[in-house]
Amino acid sequence: MAESEYEIDLGNLLAFDRHHQFVSPSSSREEVAKKAIEQGTKLVQTIADALFALPSREDRDGPIVELPAPSTKLPREKPIPRPTPPTTWEKFAQKKGIQHKNKEKLVFDDVTESWKRRYGYDRVNDDNDLPIIEAKATDEVGKDPFAERRKEKKGKVDKQEKNRLHNLKQANKVGALPSHIQLAATSLPITGTQSMPKKISKDELQHVAGMASTATASGGKFDKKLPGEKAPKHEKKYRKFLPAVEGSGMGALEKQQNENVLNKLMSKHSHEILNVQKAVDMYNVKSDKKRKGGGGGGQQKKQWGQSSSSSKLKPNAKPFKKTSHKSPYKGKSK
Numbered sequence: 001m002a003e004s005e006y007e008i009d010l011g012n013l014l015a016f017d018r019h020h021q022f023v024s025p026s027s028s029r030e031e032v033a034k035k036a037i038e039q040g041t042k043l044v045q046t047i048a049d050a051l052f053a054l055p056s057r058e059d060r061d062g063p064i065v066e067l068p069a070p071s072t073k074l075p076r077e078k079p080i081p082r083p084t085p086p087t088t089w090e091k092f093a094q095k096k097g098i099q100h101k102n103k104e105k106l107v108f109d110d111v112t113e114s115w116k117r118r119y120g121y122d123r124v125n126d127d128n129d130l131p132i133i134e135a136k137a138t139d140e141v142g143k144d145p146f147a148e149r150r151k152e153k154k155g156k157v158d159k160q161e162k163n164r165l166h167n168l169k170q171a172n173k174v175g176a177l178p179s180h181i182q183l184a185a186t187s188l189p190i191t192g193t194q195s196m197p198k199k200i201s202k203d204e205l206q207h208v209a210g211m212a213s214t215a216t217a218s219g220g221k222f223d224k225k226l227p228g229e230k231a232p233k234h235e236k237k238y239r240k241f242l243p244a245v246e247g248s249g250m251g252a253l254e255k256q257q258n259e260n261v262l263n264k265l266m267s268k269h270s271h272e273i274l275n276v277q278k279a280v281d282m283y284n285v286k287s288d289k290k291r292k293g294g295g296g297g298g299q300q301k302k303q304w305g306q307s308s309s310s311s312k313l314k315p316n317a318k319p320f321k322k323t324s325h326k327s328p329y330k331g332k333s334k
Helices: 029-053 088-096 145-173 179-185 202-213 250-266 276-293 298-311
Strands: 007-009 014-016 106-109 114-117
Touching: 007 029, 014 029, 088 145
Parallel strands: none
Antiparallel strands: 007 014, 106 114
């Protein structure tokens, strides 16, 4: 096919053939791919020949040519961004005739005698580099000048952030938000699904706000409330206690509570509530400690130790059964 039959747009590095037709759809996929590669190779070679035909100038990296203006209008995926409205400062500067001048990034610092940045970290005339601040006649006694400077700096930062948000609101009214903010506002969920994030309801917002307000050591008791903020709802039941001061009906309430406890202990399934074996073991341990801590001769301690195993309570023994102990002095004459 002759070179003149190709349409070439060097501005977009584009070439195409309007008269080319692929083989019939009944052909195999491999054959169609082979034909497409062959045709694409011819088009790329045509673009390369047209580029080398343009006037060029020599450079150490090779010949350089200047591309002509594009002749093919390619469609855009996104609409053309609207012009951003001027900010408050830009309006003021335009009214007063103030022109923007680019300042040098590095400035000589007289305090440290070195070149530093004009803005940002380790900047020139940084308050952290000043060991002493000269007092003025208007300064109040007892005030920290370093704290005053930090407070003034924080106020400037807050004011700048307020102005930035105001400019974004004005740009949003005309639909001229920056691209990165539009992307963040319309981004898909992190899970990668194609579904848009669900709109949060008022109840869900109140639930999250309640959780955040009670996520402190005091449970939000001593935190400052926002204007219009309601107290979080207590979904669980409150524990009820008897009043500390005696009044009418106090005796009946206390009697009722004691009866409930006794009924649980005396019921048929009381062994599931009270661990009898553990109670018996605790009683035996206390009895042994009392015997070991008491006075007496060595022979009496030995005899008590021999009979201690028989005198221990057992959970299966009858509670009122009397145990007899033989006296070690029986049958001996005084």
